[in-house]
Amino acid sequence: MDAATSTNSPVAPIFVYGTLMAAPLLAWAIKGDSSKAGDVLSQRKPGTITGFERRRVYRRDYPALIRGNDNCTVDGYVIFPASLSEWKKLDNYEGSSYERTPVVVDMLDGSKLDAFAYVWKGGTDALAEEDWDFEYFETERLDAWLKRFGGMVLIG
Template structure:
């Protein structure tokens, strides 16, 4: 099994996205400030899976929590390879303080045996806030994505554009 390690450089570590940022318009907004620029961010992501964790709904929230779980649990998501530190800072700011950046190894879907070192945003909030229900991206897209895009419209996350 091959493990890909990011080369030491100005390029930040890949991120495993498992929640709202898998909605491409929201990811485009977070990285570019424009939810319509999905074509600009699509080449940065690949389908991936993370073992040993589970994704749950948070009580009263539109977004999920990722928590350590049993070894057979698998979370589907996207492996994002940010182009620069500015993009990474924008995503770190978007996720906020309720999450802790945690290193993991993810499997790239369709590339048998290809494991990549990446970071996740691991839930660091109150355990009582985590529902027993699994979080569903399709429900988020259908019921809440437009509201999120409208809420964030005209705003931009700030990263240092010197390395953009």
């Protein structure tokens, strides 16, 4: 599957596995407005990566992605940025604690897609042993994040 052809995306797709799985937060990050959540749904597709683990970061609402064994999998979404600006906004959102790393995503239709994911650069002492809980984030913490970022815009 050629991401540029299948989605008309001018830049490489990015696999997200944490806070950006929430459509309102993704819309805020790349469109500058959380109320445009419906607009970003066509820019994402579910997928899974293998050989990585998603871990909860102590005292934070967001997860870290670290390399794991071949039996480890992480579910998330492949984001197809509509422009280089959106791609750079995702980089700015993730910040310096993460490194954009090539991954292969297993798509629901059975195809494989080359993409990037933001892999944790910090120490593992900051990480819990358990997986990060997206459902908890979405129901208990997302509103606070949207309020915190209200009025701010990422540069891209």
